[in-house]
Amino acid sequence: MSQTCSVLIAAALLVVQLCMGEKSCTIWSSAGAVVQRDTSFDVYCTFNCKCRGSMYSGHPSTPQNYTELNSTTIYFKVVNITKNRTYSCQCSCSTTLDPCGLDIFTGYVPDSPKNLSCIYKVLNNKSGDVLCTWNRGRQTFLRDKTQLWLSTLAGNHTSKPEPHNVSSKGTGPLSVTFTVLRSVQLISVCVKACNELGPVVNATVEYSLTDIAMPLPPVLGRPECSSRECVFTVEQPVKTQHLQIQYKAAEQKWTSHPDLSVPMSSVPAQSISSLEPYSLYHFKVRSRFSTGLWSQWSTNISSWTQEEAPAKELDVWYAESECGSKSPRVYWKKPQISIARGKILGYRVRVYCPGSGLDRVTNISQDDRNYSVPTCANGEVTVWARNSKGLSPPATITHHTKAKSSQDVQVTTGIHNVTISWREPETALLPASYVVEWYPEGQKLEELRWVRLGGSEGHAVITGIKPFECYRGAVYVFYSDSSVTRMVFSGVTTLESAPEVGPSFQETFEGQIVKVTWTELPRSKQRGCITNYTIYLENSSGHLQRYSVPASVRTYVIQPLSPAVYSLWMTASTAEGEGPMGQQMKFLIQQGTLLTNVLVFGAIALIVVIVCLCHFSAVNQKFWVFCQCLMLDVVPDPANSKWAKECTHEKGKMNLQQQHSNSSTTEEEEEPILVDIEELPRQSGNISTSQLPPQISQSLDATPPYPATTYIKSLSHDSDSSEHTQSTTVDYISSHCLGDMEEDQEEEDQEEEEERLGFSPSHHLFSGPMSFGGKLTLDAVKIDFCSDFFQDG
Structure with a gap:
């Protein structure tokens, strides 16, 4: 019976051994399975039979250069390990035995917690939440366990330290929240952290709850605003002793009102005065107990102040067409919100010509920025802006085109702007103000811009200049006696290149005289300021003639030509070079055309003389x-x-x-x-x-x-x-x-x-x-x- 039991036990052990898989070796580390990074250690393998063994590392497995310790043991020296590694050994004595392996985990001992701080958020009159935060230090790359230990002092009773587990996932600061009664005066906290490499504990920190008490953020009610003041309500779950309100308009910075916080009144309504009309204001508020910390800011609320009549006159300017074919116009700029003090509903223009008796008032749409006016001597144009509360002060401008002109202007071009500078006029009167106007050449009435400057200014920086666009303009000097002088400038551009195309032209013939007429290049093709045009004329013999014409001219007459076949084309040039030729035309000058014209003119002249005699x-x-x-x-x-x-x-x-x-x-x-x-x-x-x-x-x-x-x-x-x-x-x-x-x-x-x-x-x-x-x-x-x-x- 006992022999039978022995056989059964032996058979069971064999089955278990076969199921579990017998290893061919045993592997271990001199530093254990968890090691600190940047350290060195040895990995050993001992084989269960006499065989030729081998050692591998990593995934996929890579053979390592090991050292034989004795007939059954080998080892590999690991130097300054920086990450987790896997090592394995295998013996060739038996193919039925499994290789042995070892996982090495690396990391650091936890750092001591830093910057530990706690705040006491007062929820109501009975209790509040204490929030403690700290920096964990560097990442350990291991599984850490962190606890905050808390003890309280209420009256003469001190509680035992109690642990509060902290989730250590992630890489950011660690925090923990716990509830404390309002009766507690002091709290003591410390942080403990540990992993397989060891523990670390910071020093205990004590806090007085009155020093770290913080009320919850107040809640602002919807403001009620006039044109200069806004009134709103403030709601708080716990009564505080101080309240601070901040406001701002549009993209401005926040302004505190008042500049220093003051004790909060028992009346929940608060007001902000000295505001600007028709402006969108944003408000926020925070509170504080007599001691402790300021609460977080409340949610922002916004509201518009009401309108008032416009505060200042419009910025008005007057201009005539460069060619004089169009009626002059008066221009005005859209007023800023601080000046408009409301939504502009339209404009009113009055044209007064004392000589002709013309006195006309016209209402203009809010989208319009100019108005055509008749030309009259000593005429005046007055413009008002209108909102729901009334009209702006009148802005009157008189005809200023009779101003004396000079060239005392210097232009300095940059990549994105142009600086216009001038000398102070040599007159007995000091300048009262300046106006600098500029516009793309040929587009004065369509794209006129201007800026007003004080009488002490000596230059103006013009922005918004388009590249490859030619500009011109003038500087107007206004004196106290209503006289005006003008200093003009032209040919201004920031970037320039040769024109992209040549001019389109037409030729007409009067006998052997050719008249060439062309149009201005498209603005997008000029690529700067046109300096001159060139007419090329080539006869059938290959003789080429060039005629250079100023940029302001659009017609050129070529004197009598000898009979031949001619080819004619044109180019345009800027300061950067000559553009390509445009269209090419061929024409024929016939023999005798000039003589016939001379005889006809001579006969007519003779008849006229005879009739007179x-x-x-x-x-x-x-x-x-x-x-x-x-x-x-x-x-x-x-x-x-x-x-x-x-x-x-x-x-x-x-x-x-x-x-x-x-x-x-x-x-x-x-x-x-x-x-x-x-x-x-x-x-x-x-x-x-x-x-x-x-x-x-x-x-x-x-x-x-x-x-x-x-x-x-x-x-x-x-x-x-x-x-x-x-x-x-x-x-x-x-x-x-x-x-x-x-x-x-x-x-x-x-x-x-x-x-x-x-x-x-x-x-x-x-x-x-x-x-x-x-x-x-x-x-x-x-x-x-x-x-x-x-x-x-």
């Missing part, structure tokens, strides 16, 4: 005689023409008809032919047109109303091929083209004959008196007129 009677007669020299020496007989015969067919009537001929040849008459001239009776000093053909009557009616005669020239001959009579008739109706045809008749007879026929002198071209009487022969017409033309009149 013909207004003189003596010159008029000389020209008529000269024209007679150009006529044929042999004058054909008009009496034998068909037209003359038809005209004399009926007595007292003239039948004027124009017949066209197909032949242009004439023959001279061999014999003189007499022509009968019949004088028609005068009717009101003019020849009657009632008996003329319609076409002739209309022609006579269209002539000016001076005495008219009819000069008839007839060319007739017999054709060689037929008996057809070819005639050419020319009708010239004028009172100044008839002259005396007899050489020996005196000038006095001519005047009598003209008076008898009803002619009067006139200043018509080629005019001269001519009389009719008796028989007119062609021989009598053959007179040398040229001899008189070159004689002195």
Whole structure:
């Protein structure tokens, strides 16, 4: 029976051994499983059988260079360990045995607690909570256990120390809270901390609860505010002896009211005065017992004070357009809240022109900042701001563009600002104030800005200057006698580069003269202040000409060009360089265009001179005689023409008809032919047109109303091929083209004959008196007129 039990016990031990897994070795550390960091120690392995063993460290396992202590033991020397490590050993004598391993934990002994402090938060009249905090020191990297030990003194009774466990998780300061009755006068506290490396205890600290007593934060009620004062209530669970109130407006700093805390009144209502109208104020409050600590600040509350009428006049300025094409405008700045004292509902503008009687008041929207005004001498513009409580004081500005100008201004540019400085004007009067205005070039009315300075200032720093933008402006100096001087500046920019594009232009031609007109570059493409434009002109031979034009000019005329094909393009430049060329245009200048224009202008000028000279009677007669020299020496007989015969067919009537001929040849008459001239009776000093053909009557009616005669020239001959009579008739109706045809008749007879026929002198071209009487022969017409033309009149 006993043998059976022995076998069973042996079998059970074998099963247990197989289940647990037999180790091939034993491993241990000379410093234990928990060691302090930055220390050195040895790790040993002893094998259960004779074999060749090995040692490993880390995850994954890394072979270590061990040292053999004897036939069954090896060891590895660990130097200045800094973190947790795992070591293991293995034997090759049997594959059924497991390797042995050891985990080494590293860390530090806890530091002594530092900066221990306790406060007593009074909850009510019976008890309060004590909160103690301290710094734990450096992290131990081990599992720490921390306790605060507390003992109290109430009257003559001292309690035994009691531990209060503290959670040591995290890395921040440690704290613990416990309840203490109001009857306790003193408390004693100490902190104990420990881990596997050892414990640490700080010295005991005693506190008087009256010294560390702190009331809970007060609760503020909703303020009730007028324009200058706010009143609110303060609620506290425990009565305190001191109250401190702080307030601020917008982004200002907190201000205490009063400057030092004062005993709290028994009345819970508190007031803050000397506030600004229409301002958002924030309030907070804290309290304190007669001794002890101030409570934490209450939650902030906010409220607006009520409005008042605006306190000051607006900042008003006046400007005219750079080109003068737009109406001048008056500008004003939106007042700050401290000046507006309320929400601005709109503006009121009055324009007064004493010379024209204009006195107009206009209400402007709250969003507007300028108003177009008429230009008038000695005009005044007054602007008011309006809120729910009334109008601001009036701001009046007069026309200041007649100010004298000078250039006594220096400009210093920075990366983000520009400094405008000036010399004090050399006048008997001291400057009362300055106004510096500036604006992007060409955008005066749209983006005008200005700043007002005192009379003692000598410079202004302008901010908000956009890079790659060209600015100009002026400094206005105002004197006590209302006089104004102006100092201008231009070409101001903070950053600059060459223009991005070239100008867009158009060319027009007047003969061989080319006129180029271009527009200003877009503002975003100028990249600074344009200094000049360059026009490039290249002919078909490759000859290139450049024309530099100032930045203020938009038109350039190129003088007469020789005939060729031309290419034209333009560029713009800043102080940093020349930009790329813009569009390129080609055009042709043709041959003879200039000569034709010169001849046309010369002919027009000659005609104008002749017409002017013909207004003189003596010159008029000389020209008529000269024209007679150009006529044929042999004058054909008009009496034998068909037209003359038809005209004399009926007595007292003239039948004027124009017949066209197909032949242009004439023959001279061999014999003189007499022509009968019949004088028609005068009717009101003019020849009657009632008996003329319609076409002739209309022609006579269209002539000016001076005495008219009819000069008839007839060319007739017999054709060689037929008996057809070819005639050419020319009708010239004028009172100044008839002259005396007899050489020996005196000038006095001519005047009598003209008076008898009803002619009067006139200043018509080629005019001269001519009389009719008796028989007119062609021989009598053959007179040398040229001899008189070159004689002195």
